[in-house]
Amino acid sequence: MKITIKDVEHVAFLARLAFEEKEKELFTKQLNSILLYFDKLSELDTKDVEPTSHVIPIINIMRGDRVTDSISVDKALMNAPQRDGDYFKVPPILE
């Protein structure tokens, strides 16, 4: 076993996901078989291999510090689940 139901609970919290008990069991089983399959990579010696994070060799794309058009407050808020004036409204953060 690569991971237990406890690991699944920990990772679920990191990812801000909530699961039913049944889902946790299924995911533990499925993630185990997928992670075992991933172990195939340990066959390869990659000690001196540089990692590829991106295929294009570009770094630090800068833009000029210029004011350009932006969307209006109303447009920015048009999809808000809850709105309070010019703000997004959310449930209480602290008691």
Added chain:
Amino acid sequence: MDLWNLTLFQLHELIKKREVSCKEVVEAVLERIGSIEEKIKAFITIRGEDAINEAKELDQRISRGEEIRLLTGIPISIKDIFCTEGILTTCASKILSNFIPPYNATVVERLKAEGAIIIGKNNMDEFAMGSSTENSAFYPTRNPWDLKRVPGGSSGGSAAAVAAGESIASIGTDTGGSIRQPAGLCGVVGMKPTYGRVSRYGMIAFASSLDQGGPITKDVRDCAIMLKAISGYDPRDSTSVNIPVPDYPDILTDSVKGKIIGVPREYFIKGMDEDVEVSVRNALRLLEKMGAVIEEVSIPHTEYAIPVYYIIATAEASSNLARYDGVKYGYRSPYAKDLLEMYMRSRAEGFGTEVKRRIMLGTYALSAGYYEAYYRKAQQVRTLIREDFSKAFNTCHCLITPTSPTPAFLLGEKIDDPLKMYLSDIFTISVNLAGLPAISIPCGFSREGLPIGMQIIGKPFDESTVLQVAYAYETHTPWNKIRPKL
């Protein structure tokens, strides 16, 4: 004459000669949708009156003498992963089921500027995660060649719509094969351009170092026209590359004389469908007769591509999908009493099973203690896969492989076994890891009458060679002219 059955270029010629109006073309396609969409379910949103009104306006502009561009009046559909201003954009997810973008993706903006008319938004696997379009939160799409079978995915709605004549061309996205695999399974043309060729601005992110948008069309000329329209540098996407875009429709030629085509031996694996192998081998023989040189090559790290892909793609996805928290847009659970509960419940209720599975895998692969073993290791093996391709391209102009190991599979066949589903992308995902351009074109039919796709892979930013070989093959074969009976 059924206008919906014509290619983009054929329709352009009719519009240009003023033999049909833009309105007639749009109405013909809408009628086609009306008569068969119930069976196919290729769309999440269909635009009726709005599209007709846009066509009428174009007709007026044409009668005032305005220039008719290649895409003027052409009804196209867009995968529901691209933001369309004022038009519902769901990514086939419950978590975005009410999202109306306040802006257009660059790809959408460019197509509209060329005169294209958006006829609707295509169904897909939720957040482009899947190979069958069964992971849509709304309904699965069916393959126009056999309604019991999947159209492939994740751009399955796009490929099915084009194959069924419900749209003249579509734009999909490809992170591990999501344009090419459904195009292959639906008997149409689909192209993933080089990473950086097409702007990702306004394209909802899945795995940012792999995602690329591209056309799904009825033939290679249409593909070249669409690719030209959407390509090019965009300052709003810092990974889009500022190099000139060739005039793709103009460079097409029916000759492959002297082209050296590599055939990677690792791509003809045990267990692949016999009809697929025979069709691709026949295609290679034909290309040889036409003057190409066929050479066996090796991409030795092919067998590691799937684990590499599923580590990198899920890691990037877990980070990209963190933004769906119920605060600014999208679904918010009505049951939450505090902020943390709002995050957890909105995400638990809003995401589907495959998306959650991938967020979990990616979060695990990036978590403390496992980063080196999974994510870094996968990035290192990604380097080895890129080097394999570079070596092959030292001697070859392009590579040819099957697009998928089998023709379209049955609905439900792989849905309970994620690993089995992942294996259906085995021939396409290395191309994303290496950032290369590749096309899938029809190359025959199975004994059961299902289309078979062939993949042509090119050097970085050499879409031209890929399109030339594809076009030459297409002009010598009947496959793209055979359409499903519905």
